[in-house]
Amino acid sequence: MNKPLLGALVGGILGVFDGLTALVSAPETAPQIVGIIIGSTIKGLIVGVLVGWYASRVHSLAKGMIVGLIVAAFFAFLIAAMPSPDGTHYYWEIILPGSIVGLIVGYATQKFGTARARAV
Amino acid sequence: MTTWLSNTVVDHLRVVATWPELPGDRYVIERPIGRGGMGTVYVARDTLLERDVAIKVSNAPVAGSGLDERLRQEAQVLARLEHPGIVPVHDAGQLADGRMFYVMKLVHGETLSAHAKRLSGEASVIGVFERVTETIAFAHEAGVIHRDLKPSNVMVGRFGEVLVLDWGVAKASEEAAASATRVGTPGFMPPEQARGEATSTSDVFALGALLFWMLTDATPPPARDDALRALNAAARPPRRLAAIVLKCLASEPSDRYSNAAALAADLARYRAGQPVAAHRETTLERIGLWFIKYRTFILLVAAYLVMRAMFAFLR
Numbered sequence: 001m002n003k004p005l006l007g008a009l010v011g012g013i014l015g016v017f018d019g020l021t022a023l024v025s026a027p028e029t030a031p032q033i034v035g036i037i038i039g040s041t042i043k044g045l046i047v048g049v050l051v052g053w054y055a056s057r058v059h060s061l062a063k064g065m066i067v068g069l070i071v072a073a074f075f076a077f078l079i080a081a082m083p084s085p086d087g088t089h090y091y092w093e094i095i096l097p098g099s100i101v102g103l104i105v106g107y108a109t110q111k112f113g114t115a116r117a118r119a120v
Numbered sequence: 121m122t123t124w125l126s127n128t129v130v131d132h133l134r135v136v137a138t139w140p141e142l143p144g145d146r147y148v149i150e151r152p153i154g155r156g157g158m159g160t161v162y163v164a165r166d167t168l169l170e171r172d173v174a175i176k177v178s179n180a181p182v183a184g185s186g187l188d189e190r191l192r193q194e195a196q197v198l199a200r201l202e203h204p205g206i207v208p209v210h211d212a213g214q215l216a217d218g219r220m221f222y223v224m225k226l227v228h229g230e231t232l233s234a235h236a237k238r239l240s241g242e243a244s245v246i247g248v249f250e251r252v253t254e255t256i257a258f259a260h261e262a263g264v265i266h267r268d269l270k271p272s273n274v275m276v277g278r279f280g281e282v283l284v285l286d287w288g289v290a291k292a293s294e295e296a297a298a299s300a301t302r303v304g305t306p307g308f309m310p311p312e313q314a315r316g317e318a319t320s321t322s323d324v325f326a327l328g329a330l331l332f333w334m335l336t337d338a339t340p341p342p343a344r345d346d347a348l349r350a351l352n353a354a355a356r357p358p359r360r361l362a363a364i365v366l367k368c369l370a371s372e373p374s375d376r377y378s379n380a381a382a383l384a385a386d387l388a389r390y391r392a393g394q395p396v397a398a399h400r401e402t403t404l405e406r407i408g409l410w411f412i413k414y415r416t417f418i419l420l421v422a423a424y425l426v427m428r429a430m431f432a433f434l435r
Contacts, residue, residue: 025431061416093431100424107416 006113007052007105008045014101015044025093029084043075043098048105055109064110065103072102140177141216147175147223155179158190158288163226166210173210177221188220194288195222201262205255205284207275229277236271236334242357245334248274250387251282253327257380259290260320266290267318269326270308271333291318307339311371321373324383328368328376340369360390363399 001009019040022029029036051068058064076098080091125133139149139162147164150172154161159176166173176194180187198209212222229235232248239245252274256266266273266287273286289304304313310325312318332340332347336354340347347369351362364386370376377383377397386396393413395401401409411418 021428025428026435097424097427097431100420100427104417104420104424107420111417 001113002052003056003109003113003115004049004052007048007050007055007109009048010108011044011046011048011051011101011105012041013044014104015041018044018097018101021097022093026090028086029090032084039079043072043079044101044105047072047075047102048109051102051105052109052113055106055113056115059110059115061107061110065106068102068104068106068109069099070102072105073099076102140219140221142175142221143213143216147173149175156286156288158187158194159221164223166223172226173223174207174226175221175223177215178219180219182218190288191220191222194290195220197264197287197290198222198224201259201264201287203255203258205251205258205282206287207283207285227275227277227281227283229275229281229283231272232274232276232330232334233271235276236337239334242361245331246361246387246391248276248282249327249331249334250384250391252284252330253380253384253387255282255284256323256327257384259284260323260379260381264290265318265320266323266326267313268304268308269323269330270305271330274330308333310373311342312373319373320379321376323380324368324376324378325370325373327380327383328365331365332369335365340365342371344369344371360396360399360401364390364396367398 016037019033019037022036022040023033047068050071051064054067055064058067073095076095077091079098080089080094083089139152142149142164146168147166149162149164152160152162153174157179159178162175162177164173164175165171176191178185178188178191180191192212195209195212198206199212202208207224207227210223210225212220215221235248239248252269256269259266264287266284267289268286269284273284275283275285277283304318304322304326308326308329310322313322313325329340332338332351335357336350338350338354341350344366348362348366351357351365357365364383367386368376368383377386382397386398389396393409395406395409
């Protein structure tokens with residue numbers, strides 16, 4: 001499996017899981033859970049493709065994980081910047097776990113998946 | 121007019137007079153760098169290609185003796201084995217007096233006997249040892265058995281390259297099995313080789329003895345329990361690594377790895393944190409290995425779950 005596809009798969013699965021955890025960390029968001037899961041999954045897919053694309057070009061575990069962290073934190077920030085219907089922002093609750101998801105995607109795409117061979 | 125030469129010059133001329141007379145003027149001998157039972161190695165200048173080379177010249181007292189034949193065989197074996205871990209042969213021929221010589225690449229470095237002191241940590245020991253094992257695996261694949269592996273026959277170059285030297289007693293597998301000649305070095309030689317029977321598993325024993333020596337700075341005692349005790353006392357290697365060494369050192373050839381490639385594969389598994397053929401892991405050990413292998417991933421998932429739990433509790 002190529003790295004961008006692997007990134008999308010890992011990011012998507014973790015995105016679904018990350019969205020579902022909102023039921024535990026912020027139960028009052030239950031009425032919006034479907035939207036949260038869809039948003040979180042799309043975020044995971046985009047982060048996964050970007051981090052996987054980077055991993056197919058740069059082979060460094062540390063750099064891959066840092067890029068995963070930054071990209072995921074950025075997208076998590078975009079989502080956290082959107083207030084809930086009661087006007088509350090969940091910056092820490094979204095950005096911190098979302099960043100760790102980025103680290104996991106960075107780790108997975110560096111360790112596994114096949115990089116496209118370069119023409120010599 | 122009489123010219124007096126100083127003692128130093130006379131001594132030098134006396135030494136130079138003992139150096140072999142090479143045919144033609146392509147190679148100019150500069151100095152001897154080593155002498156073994158079979159031949160003497162000199163540094164020489166290749167005037168055609170303008171580079172330094174090493175020339176091994178037979179120590180045979182007269183041309184055509186057994187030593188000449190062995191040197192010829194060594195040159196042929198080396199020429200057959202083209203591998204980064206084996207010194208390449210450039211040329212071969214006969215001296216004016218009929219003795220054999222061959223020309224090879226000059227390697228700048230030191231033998232493992234001297235280099236081992238500078239190896240710090242298990243990873244660097246395994247790194248060098250794996251290169252030796254891969255070279256011997258290549259030779260076994262080509263049907264050649266070294267028969268005299270020991271620290272002084274391994275060279276570590278200036279840039280970390282590892283070369284296996286002295287293929288003077290190496291034989292094709294079938295010839296070695298049929299030969300009743302006793303060759304090798306005590307401490308690095310398995311019991312069957314002492315009886316004149318050598319196969320690829322004999323090299324595996326020597327490799328085990330080499331790794332034992334690299335870990336403990338001593339040759340292995342004959343009994344398995346003594347070897348394990350000495351290994352644990354000197355190096356305290358992980359159980360899996362000790363099992364690999366002991367499997368190589370088994371007194372029965374059938375209990376060893378069948379060849380160097382099988383040993384190299386087990387070493388690679390050891391380095392990758394996977395179960396090795398030499399040691400049957402307990403369930404607990406397998407779980408431990410899995411945790412070590414995926415520790416970063418496990419830590420990240422744990423960090424994620426802790427963070428989520430923390431946010432849930434803080435509300």
